[in-house]
Structure formats: structure tokens, C-alpha cells
Amino acid sequence: MARGVNKVILIGNLGADPETRYTANGNPVTNLRLATDESYKDRNTGQMVPRTEWHRIVMFGKIAEVAGQYLRKGSKVYIEGRLQTNKWQDQSGQDRYTTEIIVDINGQMQMLDSRGGDSAGTGGGAPGAAQGGAPQGGGGYAPQGGDQNQGTGMPDPVDDFDDDIPF
């Protein structure tokens, strides 16, 4: 039983196609990069300045399968999950931390694109969730150490999904 609350609610757009892999047991795991667009008021100019926040989403179970099948780069989606920060060591042995939003059977996902194919919500509603054997993917989860992010300024608005995604 949880003795606390740890909840994240996001609506945003995918920065790239989802990546789905399967565990040795055949359980699907899908990784998403999600952009939420916000803005803040510049105190000097009084103008609203756009800001894009990028989130790492990791999905498990049936919801992971549905996301892998129906979501695509640019898809708008509602996500409910929980925060989790993982500790790891980089090549130099230094402690590093990565924060992700975990979407599992306790989470929820809703496609918000009319074009989109389908939607899936969990939380008791996804019984059985039978899984087949599974393609064994390669790595793909490991975000390449993070140094690939050599942008020169603000991450681009989500409108342009051809740009690099920060971190």
C-alpha cells in the first residue's frame, strides 16, 4: 500500500515515434519523448515567451502496446503516471540520475488526435492483457549518455518535430 501520492498528469505531443521493446518475459515496454508547451511572461518586455518542456515516459503492459501501435511522432496524448528517478553510473563512475514518468497499470493514457486510431486507459480495465511471444529488440532505451544535445538555445517548439529533442 502506498503511504504517499506520486502523480503526474501531462498533455503534450510526441517528439518522435515511440520505441517498444520486450522483456525476456515478453512484457512490452514503450519509451516516449513528450513535449508540453507552456509560456511565461518576460518581466522586461511583458511578452509571453513560449517554453517547451520535454519528458521521458516509460510505459508498461497493455498500455505500452497500444502506445507503440497507435502513437506517432507529433501525436497529442494525455498521460497519467508517477515520477521515478533512477540512479546510474556514467563511464567515469560518476553518479547520474534520470527522472522518468512511469505509466503502468495504475496510470492512464488517452490519445487526443482525431486521426489517431484508438485510445487505452488502464486501471483495472485491462484484464488479462495477454501477450504473445515477442520480438527482442536491441537497446534503444539508453539515451546515449545525454551529450548528444548540442542545441544552441531553447528547444524548438513542438510544432517542428524534425528538430532534435533535448536531453
Add this chain to the structure above:
Amino acid sequence: MARGVNKVILIGNLGADPETRYTANGNPVTNLRLATDESYKDRNTGQMVPRTEWHRIVMFGKIAEVAGQYLRKGSKVYIEGRLQTNKWQDQSGQDRYTTEIIVDINGQMQMLDSRGGDSAGTGGGAPGAAQGGAPQGGGGYAPQGGDQNQGTGMPDPVDDFDDDIPF
């Protein structure tokens, strides 16, 4: 699968002891009256005016039992559920509507009184949430990464995912 989102989050105090009854099938149903204290600014006086909002909560399943056992008049509690408006007829045959917050296996409840006995959260942990050897299950609590993750690169949740190492 839901094609929408319907979520209510409340923190408040019970106005009376909970009332638990059982269905013909022996399933517990607990009713609560919950008060949330708020305030608004009076536009004439500029003063903050307190306001109490009362909510009807209906709980099902294990969460209903826990609430019936441990909550009491005055208990402070966190509740997550969904809105539901029921239609009924009064004595004169007129249509009437009552809006309740439903807390079932998809909801959550957290006791916030130190005095209080215990807390209960659902969503996977609740009885009935088949989880045994089933493939999907573990995903929910995916112990990927964690302090013990002493690898030299990014943690690979998928691998650890099938392991049994606590975190």
C-alpha cells in the same frame, strides 16, 4: 477503455463516521461525507471568506473496507475518484439528480491523520487485481533502476525488470 478523463482529487475531513454496507454478493460499499475547506475573496470587503464544500463519496472494494475500519468523523483524508451523477425519482415522481465521487479499484485513498490506523491505495494492489504469474503484472511496479543499479551505463529497465532485485 475510457475515451475521456474523469478525475476528482480531494483532501478534506469526514463530517461523520463512514457507513459501510454490503451488497448481496458480499461486496463492501462505504459512504462518506467529506468537507473541503476553501475560501474566496469578497469583492466588496476584500476579505477572505471561508467556505466549506461538502462531497458525497462512495467507495467500493477493499478500499471501502479500509475506510470503514479506520476512518472516523473528523479524519483527514486524500481521495481520488471519478464524478458520477445518478438520476432518481422523488416521491412526487420528479426527476432528481445526485452527484457523487466514486472511489473504486481505479481510485485511491490515503489517510492523513497520524492518529489514524492505516492507509490504503488501490490500483493494482487491491484484491482481484490479478497479478500472479501474469506477464503484464510486474510492469506496474517495475523496479527498474534504483540505487543498486551499479552498471556503467544507463540503467536498462527492461533487463532489471525481469529480475527480482529490490531497489
Add this chain to the structure above:
Amino acid sequence: MARGVNKVILIGNLGADPETRYTANGNPVTNLRLATDESYKDRNTGQMVPRTEWHRIVMFGKIAEVAGQYLRKGSKVYIEGRLQTNKWQDQSGQDRYTTEIIVDINGQMQMLDSRGGDSAGTGGGAPGAAQGGAPQGGGGYAPQGGDQNQGTGMPDPVDDFDDDIPF
């Protein structure tokens, strides 16, 4: 100050065009009927049965104006507000209660239709939300850290906080 939490989060579709009226002071008030689609598993047939829940939304302020202008019957929308139950008397003098979701400056609204014109979020960010030289203000959009944060240690939000560099 609130001593409780009273939050509602909905994603659904309008059952009819919004209705906007104005108070004696000229403040806009918009009423919406919102449908959230859900489903539950019939315990006898094991089938998922669709269910539509209808919600009464009442919006105030700028958000009411935007909703009145851009939302239409069928529009998909994200709404964040609070529950409020109003007491009134019907013709026979009987007490009646109506539960609504209030969306004011503390709430939020997001249009989720690509067709739709615009989106509006409140919570201090709305235009007119006086923020000028006031000390507190900027905190709201605190551009602490970000790409330009080229320090050699952890980012120090407080320093950047007074800067004007976007992020």
C-alpha cells in the same frame, strides 16, 4: 487560504454550444455541458459496457470568454476546476442541489481540437494578471536554469531568476 484540496480534471466533448452571459459588472460567465466517455466491465457478460457521464461546467473570467468564442458543440476539451454544490428551492419549496465544476482563475482549460481556434490556461498566467514589478510575480514563470546555464556545478536558479535570458 484553502485548507483542503478540491480538484476536478476532465477530458470530454461538449454536448451543446457554450452559453455565455454577463454579470451586472460585465464579467463573463460561460456554461458548458461536458460528456466524458467511460466504460465498465459487466460482471455477468464480461463485456465492456460504454457509459457517458455528463458534467455541468461553469466558467468565469477570461477563460469564460475564450470558451464562449472558440468552443462549440462537439469540441473536445481539457478542463481543470473544483466541485461546487449549490442549494436551491424548486417551485414546491423543496430543497434541491446541483453540482457543478467551477473553472475560474485557479482553473485551466485546453482546447484539444486541432480545428479549434485557440487555447487558454489560467492560474496567474492569464493576461491582466497584474504581475509588473511585483516581487513575487516572476516566480511563476521562473526561468531558472536552462540551456544557458553554463555554470560548473548545479544550476543555481536563484541567480538566473533575476536574469532576463529566455530558456
Add this chain to the structure above:
Amino acid sequence: MARGVNKVILIGNLGADPETRYTANGNPVTNLRLATDESYKDRNTGQMVPRTEWHRIVMFGKIAEVAGQYLRKGSKVYIEGRLQTNKWQDQSGQDRYTTEIIVDINGQMQMLDSRGGDSAGTGGGAPGAAQGGAPQGGGGYAPQGGDQNQGTGMPDPVDDFDDDIPF
């Protein structure tokens, strides 16, 4: 205006006393370390295994002051904010990222310790928690807005649980 949703809701305990600093402009900024306790079911033993997740909270504005004054190591608190990941460079010039929960004027904070001194919610209502004036209809914080409100008074505050509970 935000075109997305980025919301975090946490209930947990402080791992240490809050640290409050002030910007050059005199704006308070408070940092918290918050632990949320969860648990997952070990698939081999079937036992629930506890898990603690740690979160970095950064507060701005009045809420930062209140937190600095009243919260202490061990305090239980409800927090609503948004996710933000900051990029910075470590001593070796490597890109690093830190994810924080920002609690500003759009966020909320509620102390959940009875011992605790006070609570503070933002979102327009903030300053001057003075009480007194009489209820007045309409307006941004519209107490049961609408002409149909023919009640005989506001419902009683939750403090007195011996009073009748409305409807």
C-alpha cells in the same frame, strides 16, 4: 497561454528542513527534498516491497515563504506543481540534467501535519488570509454563482462537526 498540461501532485514527507534563499530582487526561493512512499508486489515472494521516491521541489513567491517558515524535516505535505528539467554542465563540461517540481503561483501547497502551523494555497487567493466579511455572490471565486442560489446561508465550516451536513 499554455498549450499543454504539466502537472505534478505529491503527498510525502520532508527529508530535511527546507532551505530558503532570496533573489537579488528579494524574492524568496525555497528548496525541499520530499519523499513519497510507495510499494510494489515482488513477483516471486508475493510480498509488498516498500520503495521511497525522492523529489526535488523548488518553490517561489509567497508559498516559498510559508514553506520556509512552517515546514520542517519530517513534515507531511501536499504539493502541486509542474515538472521542469534543467540542463547544466558539470566540472568536466559534460551536460547534466536535473528534474525538479516547480511550485509557483500556479501551484499549491498544503501542510498535512496537525502539529504544523499553517497552510498555504496559491492561485490568486494567496495573500492576506484574513477572515471576516460576509458572503457575496458572483465574481471570480464565485460562491455558488447563479441566481438560483436561494439557500439560507453558507454551509457551516468543517470545524464544527456536530452541525448538520448539507444535503
Add this chain to the structure above:
DNA sequence: TTTT
């Protein structure tokens, strides 16, 4: 009374 909506939507996919």
C-alpha cells in the same frame, strides 16, 4: 446532449 457529445465524441471515436
Add this chain to the structure above:
DNA sequence: TTTT
């Protein structure tokens, strides 16, 4: 590093 918290809490029950």
C-alpha cells in the same frame, strides 16, 4: 534524507 522522511514518514507510519
